[in-house]
Each structure stands twice: as C-alpha cells, then as structure tokens.
Amino acid sequence: MEKVIIGMSGGVDSSVAAYLLKKEGYDVEGLFMRNWDAALNNDIEGNPTFNENICPQEQDYNDAKLVCEQLNIPLHRVDFIKEYWDYVFTYFLEELKKGRTPNPDLMCNKYVKFDLFIKEARKLGAKYIATGHYARRLGNKLLRGIDNNKDQTYFLAQVSSEQLKDVLFPVGDLTKDEVRKIADELGLAVAKKKDSTGICFIGERNYQKFVHNYLQPNPGDIVDVVSGKVIGRHTGLMNYTIGQRRNVGISGNLERHFVCGKNVAKNILYVTFQDHEEYLYSDECLISNINFISSVHPTFCTAKFRYRGEDHPVELEYLDNDKIKVKYKGLAKSVTPGQACVFYLGAECLGSGIIDEVYKDGKKLWYLC
Secondary structure (H helix, E strand, C coil): CCEEEEECCCCHHHHHHHHHHHHCCCEEEEEEEECCCCCCCCCCCCCCCCCCCCCHHHHHHHHHHHHHHHHCCCEEEEECHHHHHHHHHHHHHHHHHCCCCCCHHHHHHHHHHHHHHHHHHHHCCCCEEECCCCEEEECCEEEECCCCCCCCHHHHCCCCHHHHCCEECCCCCCCHHHHHHHHHHHCCCCCCCCCCCCECCCECCCHHHHHHCCCCCCCEEEEECCCCCEEEEECCHHHCCCCCCCCCCCCCCCCCEEEEEEECCCCEEEEEEHHHHHHHEEEEEEEEEEEECCCCCCCEEEEECCCCCCCEEEEEEECCCCCEEEEEEEEEECCCCCCEEEEEECCEEEEEEEEEEEEECCEECCCEC
C-alpha cells in the first residue's frame, strides 16, 4: 500500500479526507501541525480564549487524535511555531506597516503547509501528501473545488507546481454538505464542529486589539477624498482595509461611507461617501511575486482579487521586471495592494501575483499608496 500523510487539523474536512483515503486503500497516517502559541507569541489583547483552561490549538489536537483513534490511523505531531512566525507572521506585520492588506493564508500554504509539512511527511515515509482543502488536481493542473462556495484554490495560488505534484485533495469533488453528511454517518467526533475562521492557524480575534499586541497605535486624520476635509481620526492605518465600511471612526456621520485609500507617509486614511463610490473602482493593477502553477501563461483569462470575489475577464501584459500589468474588462471594486490577484482559465487555477499598485484610466490612484 502507498503511504499518505494527511494534515489533520481537528476539523471535519481533514477528518473526512482521511476516511476517504483509507477507504481507497491507502496506508494513511495523520500529522498535526501546531503553528501558534498564544502565550509565547504575546497573543493577549483581542484573544477571547487566552484565559481558558485549554487553548484552541490543543483542543484541535485532541479532536484530531480522537478522530484518528476512530479511524484507526496513527497521528504524529510537529510544532512549526518559530517557522510560522518567521515566514508568515513577520510578513503579515511588515505588510501592515506599509499600509497594505496582506493575506497570511497564502503564505502559510506556501511556506508551511506545502513546504515544511511536506518535508516532515517525507521523513515519515510518505509517497503522497493530503489535505482537506476544497480543490482538485488533474495531472499537473490545479482545479477549483466542486463546491463553488468553498473552493480554496485562491489560497493555494502561491504554491508551486513542484510542491503540489504529490498532493491529494480527497474532498475536492464533494460539497461541504456532503462532507458533513459523511462525518455524521460515520459518527466522527467533529461531525458538527464549527469551521475555523479568522487568521490562518491563529483563529478568531478582535482584529484591532490583536494587531495592537505587535504594532503600536499611530493615530491620524481621516480625510474625505472628495473635499479634502478632515472628518475624523483613525487609530492606525494597519487597522483598516480598502472597501471597509464599519468601525471606521466617523462618529455621528450616518451617511454610508467606505475606506478608499491610505497615505502612509502622511498617515492619512481616505474615505468616500455613497455618492462618490467611483473612488472604490479601478480598471488596472500591477502585480509582483508572480507564481504560475500552470505552464500556460495566457494573455487573456479571468482573475479574482479576493476570496469569494467574482471572476473578472482580464488581459495580461508581461513586463520586463518580472511584473504583470492586469487590465480588467470593466471596473472592479476595492482592488487592494497586498492582496492576491489569482488567475483562472475556466476551472483551472493558473497561479497568482501580489497586487502592488492600482490604476484607473491609465493613472495610478493617488490615494492608494
């Protein structure tokens, strides 16, 4: 039998994935990663579980252990706490300092789940590696998961084709409801466990308080991008993202408003009101950190600028400096520096880049820097 090491998170997706692999006749073993330690990492403010008797990561391990006992498969454990901090969390903080909106899930997949984890699995004799991601592979192609609402290829788009070559995605052909049904029919301990949310491997947090653990507040002016008038005070540019419309800090103003830009040098947060929502739209962006999973590097394809965002038809212009200019057919809302631009041809995820600059009508948006 061919050995598969599956990443067991303590959730329902990886649990059902492990069952499906065993059902197919693989020699299955689980490997649990612990990548965050709240006490060690000073994760105090904004952490709703800090004073509980057992931290969520240990509870996840206990859940994974229980499922593996039910499925009669071994479970190994490894700690990547330092590596997660060095490769993922430091990147997250540095991007915030630049006024950008990073996506740590992409870097977690690139540097931890599909790098460090694979190396550890190889030590255990794995021929294949498996995860509970909602994605599919067909030969060398990475395909969207069948469940459009759960498809996770967006988060895999910075992983290389080499990293993916021996990876199995057992639940990629299933919907979430089907996965829950299988878990329930098997009587798995996690059948009704709530899906994890929040920052990758960290969990749900009060975002502004959580960030305050690591970055000092730097209050500044909130400016109406149309009039140029100061209309409030922000608590630090790292606490806001483009398109945000709640908890912006404009007290007493009932008009619908949105964060539309930042000036890091002057520490200004720009907002726009409902009558001027055009400030949220762009028709072009410049991306770097290009990663193509596919050997196909198209001129025309579709792109997503955020998870669960719509697919935009785009034209790609390949530049000499290893960057790509992405031109959209029509306008796109809240395209944000620091986020990923992920390319698709139909069901196939081609790869991605990280958004650096945003343009409209051939001009860089001055309020997005």
